[in-house]
Amino acid sequence: MTSRMIRGSALGAALFISGAALADDAPKLTELSPNGADACFGRVYDAAHLKAHPHQKVARIFFYHGHDPVSRPNEEPSTMSDTAYNGFLTTTVRGAKKPEWAAGWCNKEDPSDKASGIRCGMECDRTLASLKVDDKGRLILSDLQPDVYLDAGAEEDLGKAKYNEQSLGSEDDNFRLDPMPADTCKAEFARIDPIDPALGAPLRERLKPDQPFCYGRDYDDAHLKSHPDQVTQSIRVFRGPIELASFAAGGDTANWPDGADIAVSVTTRQKEAKVTQTYTCQGEADQWRCSASSKMSDFGCDISQKEIFLKRGAGGTMMLANPNSALAIVDLCSKAAGGKTKSDDKVYRLNPMPQSACTP
Structure with a gap:
């Protein structure tokens, strides 16, 4: 198990449009950008402010609405190149040399209501922020969670001391940001560390529509002893003859991996x-979002809302996130499968294996 699945782009909640929200198809957020151009808001806090707010860790904060200023590799089909996040947050805490960042899809809660608020959602059903613009054109950014840059369940995984060290402070919310030139935000995002080359190509390029794959892990006694709350003993993620035949019959290679x-x-x-x-x-942003299917088995409940998430890991590995009890380590129709994953079975780092290791 791991405490952070990726740097910056956090596992996250919220408002999802069916599939990934399209920057061009989403309701235009004229509150943030009346002329439709990319918009930048930010603030750099001086020493006097930070001294007066000892529980505020954030010294620099910028929010960018528009096209991706980071241009990270993604898992979305090539036919959906316009599919993207449209909200980007970067913060630098006191003493840090470089910022961290997170991104999401920002949309009005009720497009038909002009007074409706704006919410920005992230992957894995988490919230990035709520937004509104005051009468002076400043952006009020609220509902920023202290673990926005951490994995779901990080407090349990890290322990209280490390969690408090890595999370944001109790006063890191309700920011009032000034409008700034778009280039100011782009320069701030340029300070972020580049993607780790060890991550390699996106899964959609690494894994082919017509080829099988097998990833997995067998946990030894030493690991299980050190993780007493982990239920999983072994796990395999694969595509075999059945899955290949299903995609060949009804899939569209141009939209792979959808x-x-x-x-x-x-x-x-x-x-x-x-x-x-x-x-x-x-494919959705930098992950595969995978919903449980009843194709191969019968269930007495609707399991389509049970979701896991796949991401590329360093050195050819694959990361699997299970934030909301969507693996068959529990009965997916039972009360035990309700809500967030309670056991230490939230994030897996899986190694490539021979296809024979994934024989059903």
Whole structure:
């Protein structure tokens, strides 16, 4: 397990438009950009302000509405090159040399209501921020969570001391940001560390529509002893003959990986018998968002809202996030599968394996 899945772009909640929100198709946020151009808001706090607010860690904060100023590699189909985040946040805390960043999709809560607020959602069903513009044109940014740059469940994984060290402070919310030239935000985002080259190509390029794959991990006694709340003993994520045939019959290679089926097999400490669940994926930002499917099994409930998330990891690995009890380590129709994942089975780092290791 790991405490951070990626730097900057956090696992996150909120307002999702079906699929990924399209920057060009989303309701135009004229409150932020009356003329439709990219908009920048920011503030740099002086020493006097920070001294008066000892629990505020953020010394610099910028919010950018528009096209991606970071240009990170993404997992979205090439036919959806205009699909993107439209809200970008970067902050630098006291003493830090470089900022961290997060991004999301910003839309009015009720497009038909001019007075409706703006919410920005992130991956994995988390909230980036709520926005409104005051009568002086300043951006009021609120609902910023202290763990915006951390994985779901980070407080439990890191322990209270490290969590408090890595999260934002109790006064890091309700920021009032001044409008600034777009180039000011672009320069601020340019200070961010480049993507780790060890991550390699996006999964959609690494994994081909007509080729099988197998990733997994078997946890040894030492690992399980050091993670007593972890239920999973072994896990496999794969595409085999069944999944390949399904995509060949109804998928569109131009929109890969949208519509791709994957299978996830797990065994637990309590049950040695392997349980396999099918998921249907779509590319979204820098991840595959995969919803549980009843194609291969019958369920007494709707499991389509059960979602896992796949991301590329360093050195050819794959990261799997399970923030909301969507793996078959529990009965997906039971009360145990309700809400956030309670056990230490939230994030997995999986290694490539021979296809024979993923035989159903």
